[in-house]
Amino acid sequence: MNKLSPFNVVSLTLGFAFLYIPMVILVIYSFNESKLVTVWAGFSTKWYGELLQNEAFLDAAWVTIRVAFFSSTIATLLGTMAAYVLVRRGRFLGRTLFSGMIYxxxxxxxxxxxxxxLLLFISIGLDRGVLTIVLAHTTFSMCYVSVVVSSRLVTFDQSLEEAALDLGASPWEAFRLVTLPIIAPAVISGWLLAFTLSLDDLVIASFTAGPSATTLPIKIFSSVRLGVSPEINALSTIIIAIVTVGVISASLISKHQISKREREERMAAG
Structure with missing residues (x-):
């Protein structure tokens, strides 16, 4: 096992410090008693209570969660199908164009x-709202799901699927009963990635959102332009906690699936 050199240790320390110290400071000041976000006046959780009474932030959060759930689900379905076609169908007419449009x-x-x-929605007369944001987020997050699932399908042992077909399973049954359970960790990871990207998006949502649908990043950006308030610190801390739980959950699910597969392989070998 190679030991870390002093240069690597210093580089990693500076890199992690650059990434995470601002987040740590934000979390600390979300428990600040003072209205001034840069002046510590004692520990308090009152800003979390104020946040729960802020209807504008709560409405924006609900819109963001709905958009993220539906867009990530649709993107996962379409991205998985696109990855399966690109990996399993070999060369076909229009494959280069299809892969280029996906990526x-x-x-x-x-x-x-x-x-x-935005120009597309205006040209077809579709009013901007939750639907247009979902369509927009699905469009840009589908490619990320396709990349994640494709990487798993490339290393998938196709002989398992062929064995299921030889035993009388239809192509759909072979995919549903053999392929899908094996690539499930990649599919779940793709869904979580698409969900996170949707939660985080500001630029695309600002073009496709209407007055009846404001996402949380847009609301935060609009509020920050007038000055950072402790409520925004509290909201950001909650978002960081949700993302952290999601990342840990995805890691645990992936490890569980890998361990389960290794146990099954050992049982089959034994």
């Missing part, structure tokens, strides 16, 4: 994506 949002600037979707 284009990965390199496309968010401003361009948001503006193009």
């Amino acid at each position: 284009a949002p990965l390199v496309m600037p968010e401003v361009i994506t948001g503006l193009s979707l």
Whole structure:
């Protein structure tokens, strides 16, 4: 096992400090008694109570959760199907164009994506609201799901699926009973990634949201322009906690699936 050199230790320390010290400071000041976010006046949880009474933030949070859930679910379905076609169907007419369209949002600037979707919705006469945000978030997050699932399908032993077909299973039954359980950790990871990206998005949502639907990042950005309040610190702390729980849950699910598969392989070998 290679030991970390002093240079690597210093680099990692500075990197993690740059990433996480601002978050730690934000969490600490969310428990600040004072209205001034940079002046510590004692420990207090009153800003969390104030946040729970702020109807504007609560409405925006509810819109954000709905959008993230529906967009990540649709993106996971479409992204998984796209990954399966790209990995399992080999070369077919239009494959290059299809893969390019799938992966284009990965390199496309968010401003361009948001503006193009805005023009599309205006041209077809679709009023901006929750539906347009869901469609927009599905468009850009589907490619991330496709990348995650494709990486798992590439390493998947296709002989297991072929064995199920030889035993009389239909292609759909082979996918549902054999392939899907094995790639489930990747599918779940893709869903969580799409959910997180939707929660975090500001640029695309600002183009596709209407007056009847304001997401939480838009609301926070609008409020910060008038000055940072302790309520925003409290809200940010809650978001950090939710994302942390999601990441830990995904890691535990992945480890459980890997351990389960290793046990099954040992039992089969024994």
